[in-house]
Amino acid sequence: MRSGGFICSGHFSTVWQAIVTGEGHFVDHAPYFSLYWVYGVFEPKSTNLADMGSTGGTYVIYVDTMQQTEPFNYLDGETLKEFLPKFQSQLFTKATYIFRQGETSKGVLFIVVSGLAEIIITNEKDEDSVVGVRKPHEFLGETVLFFPDKSYPASAKAVEDTLCLMVPKAEFEALLQKNTAFSGYFTRLLADRMRSLYEEVVLEQSYLASGLESKPFRKRVVDIMSSPVITCSAGHKIHQVAQILTEHNISAVVVVNQQGQPVGIINHKDLVSKVLSVYPIDSELTADMIMNPNPVSLPPNAFYYQSLLAMVQNQCRHVLIMDGDNLIGIVSMHDIIKSRSSGALNTVDNIESRKTVQGLADSTSEVDKVLTAMVAENASAEEIFEVISEFYDRITRKIIQIAEAEMIAEGFGPPPVDYCWITMGSGGRREQTLRTDQDNGIIYQDVPAGQSEKVADYFSRLAGKVVEGLYQCGFAKCKGNVMATNPEWCRPLRQWYRVVSQWVSEPVPAMVRFLTIFLDFRPVYGQKQLAQDLRQFVLRRFQESPVMLHFLAKDDLEHKVPLGFFRQFITEKSGEHKDEIDLKRAVCVHVVDCVRIFAFKAGITETTTFGRLRALKASGTMAEEDVDFFFTTYETLMSIRLKVNLEKFAQGLPADNYINPHKLSKRETSILRHSFLAVSRLQNFTGATFRVEGY
Numbered sequence: 112m113r114s115g116g117f118i119c120s121g122h123f124s125t126v127w128q129a130i131v132t133g134e135g136h137f138v139d140h141a142p143y144f145s146l147y148w149v150y151g152v153f154e155p156k157s158t159n160l161a162d163m164g165s166t167g168g169t170y171v172i173y174v175d176t177m178q179q180t181e182p183f184n185y186l187d188g189e190t191l192k193e194f195l196p197k198f199q200s201q202l203f204t205k206a207t208y209i210f211r212q213g214e215t216s217k218g219v220l221f222i223v224v225s226g227l228a229e230i231i232i233t234n235e236k237d238e239d240s241v242v243g244v245r246k247p248h249e250f251l252g253e254t255v256l257f258f259p260d261k262s263y264p265a266s267a268k269a270v271e272d273t274l275c276l277m278v279p280k281a282e283f284e285a286l287l288q289k290n291t292a293f294s295g296y297f298t299r300l301l302a303d304r305m306r307s308l309y310e311e312v313v314l315e316q317s318y319l320a321s322g323l324e325s326k327p328f329r330k331r332v333v334d335i336m337s338s339p340v341i342t343c344s345a346g347h348k349i350h351q352v353a354q355i356l357t358e359h360n361i362s363a364v365v366v367v368n369q370q371g372q373p374v375g376i377i378n379h380k381d382l383v384s385k386v387l388s389v390y391p392i393d394s395e396l397t398a399d400m401i402m403n404p405n406p407v408s409l410p411p412n413a414f415y416y417q418s419l420l421a422m423v424q425n426q427c428r429h430v431l432i433m434d435g436d437n438l439i440g441i442v443s444m445h446d447i448i449k450s451r452s453s454g455a456l457n458t459v460d461n462i463e464s465r466k467t468v469q470g471l472a473d474s475t476s477e478v479d480k481v482l483t484a485m486v487a488e489n490a491s492a493e494e495i496f497e498v499i500s501e502f503y504d505r506i507t508r509k510i511i512q513i514a515e516a517e518m519i520a521e522g523f524g525p526p527p528v529d530y531c532w533i534t535m536g537s538g539g540r541r542e543q544t545l546r547t548d549q550d551n552g553i554i555y556q557d558v559p560a561g562q563s564e565k566v567a568d569y570f571s572r573l574a575g576k577v578v579e580g581l582y583q584c585g586f587a588k589c590k591g592n593v594m595a596t597n598p599e600w601c602r603p604l605r606q607w608y609r610v611v612s613q614w615v616s617e618p619v620p621a622m623v624r625f626l627t628i629f630l631d632f633r634p635v636y637g638q639k640q641l642a643q644d645l646r647q648f649v650l651r652r653f654q655e656s657p658v659m660l661h662f663l664a665k666d667d668l669e670h671k672v673p674l675g676f677f678r679q680f681i682t683e684k685s686g687e688h689k690d691e692i693d694l695k696r697a698v699c700v701h702v703v704d705c706v707r708i709f710a711f712k713a714g715i716t717e718t719t720t721f722g723r724l725r726a727l728k729a730s731g732t733m734a735e736e737d738v739d740f741f742f743t744t745y746e747t748l749m750s751i752r753l754k755v756n757l758e759k760f761a762q763g764l765p766a767d768n769y770i771n772p773h774k775l776s777k778r779e780t781s782i783l784r785h786s787f788l789a790v791s792r793l794q795n796f797t798g799a800t801f802r803v804e805g806y
Contacts, residue, residue, distance in 0.1 A: 176224045176276065180248040182296035183222070190289065199277040200224070209251070209267040209275065216255040216263065219277040223247050226273025231266040244270070253297065256280055264781070291734070298736035301789075332418050333411040335447065336432045336440030342367045345374065345399035349386055352377055352398050362443055363429045366402045373431055373438050375402030408433045411440070416485070416494050418442045423501040462505050468513060468580040471506055475546070475584050478502045479760075482544055486757055492749040493721045500541035506584055507532070507577075508636045514576035518569070527566050529638035530555035532577070535593065539631035540703065541719045544753055545766045546585040549578060550593045550628060552600035554607055554641045563603070570601055593628055607645050615652045618662035626663065630707060633718045646716055653711045660708050664801035667704035672791045673697050678784060680772045688769050694752045695768035701790050702745045705797040709733060720745060737796070744789040747782060 177183040177191060186194075199219070203209050209221060212233050223245050230243040230251065242265065245251045251267050278286075287294040342365045343352055355364050356379065363378040377398060385401040407421050408431040418430050422444060432440035461474040478499065485495045511532055519525060536550035537543050553574055558566045574595035582588055595601045602610065614622045614629075630649070634642035653659060673681040673692050682690045692698070703720055710723040713732040717723050721742065728738040756766035772783055798806025 176222065176248060180222055180250065182293045185290055185292040185296070186286070190286070194282055194286065197279065197282045199279070201275055201277060203228075203269040203273045203275065205269055205271050205273075207269050209269060209273070210263050212264065212266040213262045217252070217277075218256070218280040219252065220250055220256055220280075220283050221252045221267070222250045222276040222278065224274040224276055227270040228273050229268045229270055231268055232264075233266065253300070256283055295734055295736040298734075298740045301740060331411065332409055332413045332415060332430070332432055332442050333440065335415065335418075336411075336442045337361075337446060338432075338440040340365050340431070340438050340441045342371075342373075342438075343377075343398055344368075345397065345402075347398040349382070349396045349398070349401065353382060356382075362445065363441070364398075365406070365431065365438065365441065366398050367438065370436075371438065372436055373406055373408070373433075375399065375404045376406040376429060376431070377402045378428065403427075406431050409442075410434065414494075415447070416490060416498055419447055420498050420501060422447075423498070423505060462502065462509060465509060466513070468510060468583050471509055471513075471580070472584045475506065478506075479545070483757060486753060492746045492753065495544060495753065496541050496719070496721075496749075499544050500538070503538070503543055503546075504534075504635050507534070507581065510580035510584070511573075511577050511636045514573055514580060517576060518573055523569060523572060526555075526573070527562075527569055528556040528558055529641065530570060531634050531637040531639055531641040532595070533632045533642055534635050535628055535632045537631075539633045539718050541633075542749070545756055545760060546587075548587045548589045549581055550589055551578070551581075551595050552593075552632070553595045553602075554645055555601075555603050556638070556641065557603045557605050566603075567598070567601070571596065571598070574601055591628075604641055604644065608648055611645075611649055612652060615656050615659050618659055620666070623662055623666045626659075627666070627704065627707075630711070631703075631718050650711065650714050650716070654714065657712070660712055661801045661803065663704070663708050663711075664797050665803050667701055667708075668794055668798050668803050668806070670697075670701075671794065672701065672787045674784070674787050674791065678788070680784070680787075682772070688767075690773060691769040691771045693768050694748065694755070694770050698787060698790055699745070699748050699752065701794055702741065702748070705793050706741070706745075708797060708801065740789060741793055744786050744793075748786050748790075751779070751783065751786075 177186070177195075203226075209228060210217060212231070225247055228245045228251065229241050230245065231239050232242050233239050245267070252263070255263060287297065341355060341359050341361055343355055345366055345368065347355075347366075352364055356362070363376055365373050366375040366377060368374050375398070381401050381403065386396060406429070407425045407427055409418060409421060411432050411434055413432075421430050422428060428444040430442045431438060432442060461477055462471065465471045465474060481502070482495065482499055485498065490498075515525065531554045533539070533552050533554060534550065535552065537547060538550060553570050555566065555570055578588065578594050578596050588594065593600060599610075611629075614626050632642065632645075675681050680692060682692050706720050706723050706727070709727055709732060710717065713727060713730050715723055715726045715730070717726050724733075724738050724742045724745075727733040728735050751770070752768055755770050756768060760766050770783075772780060775783065795806055797803075
C-alpha cells in the first residue's frame, strides 16, 4: 500500500486538506491533517513522520488536527515543529483493533485524525459493551501512559477506516514538562478518572458489616426538616409558650419579630432550667427573656451531615432552615434520628449528659456507630473526618472539665493562669476516625519565675487526669510520650517559643521529627489565643529560616512510595504483616508531609490536609489542577484506609492501617496503584521545589 509523492509549496498559514488513500488518490476530507513537503513520499500504513522526506528531499509538516485537539492546541508553532517529526501515524482499517483489553501497553497516545473508534469493555462472561466513542480531534490510550498497568483496561476498535497520530510516551512526557497548560489538562483529566474509578469501587462493595440500612448520608436538610415552623412572638408569656409546645407536641418554638424573622428559640430545657427551677409558676416572664438568641441556621441546600455537625459544634438540638431572610423549616435532633434506621445519633446527647469519665467511655461506642453509618452511606472522607473529630473534641473537652472539677475538689483550685489544650498529629489535622494514640500538649500563660514551679506542678497534675481519662475512653497513650504529661509538651508560651526556635535552627533528624509531630497542632479547649499566638510565631520562624522547609522535604523523601520499578507493590517481606503495606506510614504520610511543607511556605494557618490543599489553590501556590489531583488522591487513600480499618474493627482485630494489595479486586488494585503513583508524583514535585538532591 504505497502512495505517490507530489510537489507543493506554501507557508505554514496555508492549509491543504488532503490525505492520500491506498489507491494513490487525493481525498478532500477536511479537517484531516495538512501535509507540506517537497518531493516527499507518504506511506500512511505505520509511518514515522521523521522519515517522510528522507527519500524525496526536505519536507515541512504541520498537522491541522493538532490545532483542533485539546490540549494539543495549547502548544505553540515552535513546539509543534520540534515534536511533530517524532510522532508516528497509522491507518486502522474498519473493524480492526487499535488495541485490545488486556493487551500490553503500546506506550503511545493515539489521536484520531479521521474516522471513528469505539471503546469496548469485555466482562467476565465475554460479553462486549460499547462504553464510548472517539471522534476526530479526540484521543485514547492516555491512562496507561500515566499509570502503566500491565494491560489496557478496555479495547479500542475502528468503526470505519481510522487514521491515528501516535505520540510516543517519551515525547508525551517531554510535552508535559514543557507546557504547564498542556500538563494541567491531563492532571484534571486524571483527577476526574480517579474520582470516577473510586466511585465505581464504592458501588461494587458494601462497606457495612453491621447490616445498617444504606441511605444517602448526603441528603439535603430540606428533605428532613419540619415545616411550617411553629412560632411565637417575643411578648408571649411563658405559660403561653408552654401551651404551644404541648398543643403541637414539639420540642422547641421559634421566637420571631414582627417581620416573621427568627430572633431566638425556646426548648423544653429552657422552661425547666430558666423558669420552673427559679421563678414561681405564675411568673410574668416573656419569651424574649428566656430565649436563646441567635439560633443556629442553615440554608435549605445544606446536607444532612452539616445539620448534625452544627448541632454538635453549637451544643444545640435544633437548626433553623433559612431561605434568605425567610424561615422555611426547622430540623431537630429527633428529625435526624428519625431519618435513620439507627438511633446512633443520640451520641450528641450522651456526650453532653455524661458527668464521669466512665460515662464518656460508654459514649464512645456510639461514635463508632456514627462512623460506621457514615461510611455505609458513602460520605466522603472529609465529611467523616469533620463529624467524628467534633465528637472526639467534645469528649476531650468534657474530660478536661471533669478533671478541672476534680482538681478543685482535691484542693488544688482552678487553673492558676489561662491555658490551652492542644491536639497534634492526626487529631490536629482532624483526621481521626477510629481512636488512635494520643498526641497532645498544654500551652499556658507565662508566669513570674517565683511561681513557675507551682504552676508547672498544677498543669502536670491536670494533664495526668486528662491523659488517663482519654485512655479510659479508648485513646491509647503515645508510645513516644508526646503527651501533656511530659514536661517537654507542657510549657508556658515563652518556653514554647524557645523550643520551636531551637527545632527550626537545628535541623538534625531528631528536631525534624519533633516538628513533623508538632506542626499540625490546633486548640481544643481553653484560651485559644495562646495557640494562635504560637501558630503565628511558628510561621514567622519558617519565613525567617526557609531552609527548614528543605530539611522537612528531605526527611519525607528519604522514604518512597512502596512501588517497584515495574509498578509492582512492595510489601513487608516477613513478620506479622508479611505481604501487607501500612497505608498510613508508607503512603498517606507523604501527602500529609508534602502538603504541610507547601502550606508553611505560603504562610497558611489551616491544619487539615484538605483545608491546606484548598488554601494552596486559593493562594495560587499550587496549580488548580494539581490541587484537584492530589485532593482526589488523598480522599481515595483515606477512604480505602478507613474501609479496611472498619472491616478489621468489626472482626475484633486492631485497626492498624495495614492492607494486603493482593487480596483486593482488580478495580481496587488499579485505583490503589494509581493513588500510589500520584503520591510519588507529589513527592517528585516537592523534591524539585525544595531542591532536594536527586529531584
